[in-house]
Amino acid sequence: MAKTWHAALLVRVRRLASAARVLAEVEELTAARAEAGGPLHVASLLCAADLAFAGGDVGTAVDLAGRGADRAQRAGLHGFLPDAHTVTVLGALRQGDMSVSAEFADQLRDCALLGRTAHGPSQCAWVAAQLLEVQGGPARAAQLVVGIVTDDRLLLELLTSQPTAAAWLVRATRKLDDEVLARRVVSKSRALAVRNPGLRSVGAAATHAAGLLEGDAHEVLAAAASHLDPWAAASAGEDAGKLFAARPAERRCAVEAFESAADGYANAAAPRDARRVVSRLRSLGVRRGRYPQYAGQYGVNTGTLTNTEAAVAELVSQGFTNSQVGDRLFISGHTVAFHLKKIFRKMDVASRVELTRAWSRVPSAAPEDAKAS
Template identity: 80%
Template sequence: MDELSARSDADGGTAVVSLLGAADLAFARGDTSAAVDLAARGADRARRAGLHGFLPDAHTVLALSALRQGDMSVSAQFADQLRDYALLGRTAHGPSQCAWAAAQLLEVRGGPASAAQLIAGIATDDRLLLELLTSQPTAAAWLVRATRKLGDEVLARRVVAGAGALAVRNPGLCSVGAAAGHAAGLLDGDPDGVLAAAAAHQDPWAAASAAEDAGKFLAARPAERQRAVEAFESAADGYAGAGAPWDARRVASRLRALGVRRGRHPQYAGRSGPDAGTLTNTEAAVAELVSQGFTNSQVGERLFISGHTVAFHLKKIFRKMDVASRVELTRAWSRVPGASREGARAS
């Protein structure tokens, strides 16, 4: 009986590892829907088999996929959980990835300062930094941006040095080389270097991220406006193709600032049905963020609109969803088809 139980545990562990590995691959190629499905199945198998050490890995994929899709209700649920996993050492597999995911979620919710402890913890620990840059090369550019927002150039340079050293040791890994070039270009303010990284990235989301970064550098130079537009257009298309509507909408806002309007905004994930079906994409995004407790000004910052515009959208949302307050909106929004399904995945 003990032998049968051991064999069952081993089989269960193999199935969990297989599902989570497939989820990682799906996320890397930009198929967030498949990543969510595989990670949710992996988490379910892990719980049923009592293999709770795998849950942080599953939750990391679920959280990053939700963030990329713009589903803030799910990503917010994971932020504190992943932070605790990382800080308390409750994950034996990929602790750096767990910390990185938590840092991204916390930054979105409360700005870089709220994730400072995790960011510094990764960037100052040689083992964690190497582990993260090996498994998630795109983390290099994010860490450079985050450390510079915190005003810590020393940490930014440390990340770039780590990414560069990893690329030198692994010349055959295109993703590692592209990530190192992206991080170095960010540190140096070199749009051409970042564009070269965008062309080298094999991950479609990473390529879009590099194109956006290059566009920001170019947009600051009046003579380079057309190149900035081209970079942002490439980023918007890349994000849309990688299942990242949140990022695509941000780039569309950057294009509008340059006088360029794209015809259609990407959809936010997980929100449709009779109660919310009449909402526009922007109204749905506002409802999502308000239901998470963000103020009008915080919602505006995330959607690149003014707080007054958020208030205007809220009036229309209240009317369309037949609610009279933010509290009632939060309750109604939690019952929108898709919300309960995503909530189940987060449990």
């Protein structure tokens, strides 16, 4: 088990090649001992899921996490379940599949509060906070955000293990109008980077958070170049683009940063984030090609729906209003209503209730020839 923990630590600091080598040794031990389904096997599956996720292979990460959760459940190894679920939920958020939110948000929050996790509660709390924010805005996540930032142990554990957490916490605390908490995140992140000068991922995270707090677009852009995590690099590029876009004279820099972020998100299998950046580019007068596809319940019975229509149908079936759907897809409520009329006609339904009932029977696999939106 010690080798598995070693591999997990290497993943946390984004030394992925070294982590892969150690994990290969663990898999050899597991095979030699015929421990399929045992603690070592489950731990290695979850570590492999973390490794795939850190490398931007979200689909593989979610698949490995699902297999690990299944084996942990069957073996009664319930302490591993929260760690499997964090990968599942982060994968869903990256891929734009909102249907997982209601299922896991409260569960992950409770696991964090009660310490029901093999690796520590900070990541469970952070993932739960992200879900709650998506579901109901910053206010719904406020308690968890404040709890993480004001607890030294939780905050340092999270900053060490997640290179995207520092910048996210700065954004979250600012949405709560709490500049003191935002500065606390940056202070702790910088101190962690100073104590660990050899950890590039920690330094990049600190630079990203500090530049965001100070409104220094060039510092955030430097963080984008330094991040080892592909999604973190794209996130920094987006943040830099927003800062540049606030200054008319820097439009060209904003466009370049957003273009890089959109490509980075697409390569990191994060279509929801890529769509958001494409929307920002459109506001600057720059149009790109097709939107990245959302994961979700597209299928054989909805082959005539475009990708946007399928995303609208999925969110409406979850009970979101037109305005809420628009916020999540970065389109107007009027555009949502327009798409909804076409969805009703194509699926031969007459109301949101009928759509919800029909959508619940749609297979989860997206057709390969789904139309562009």
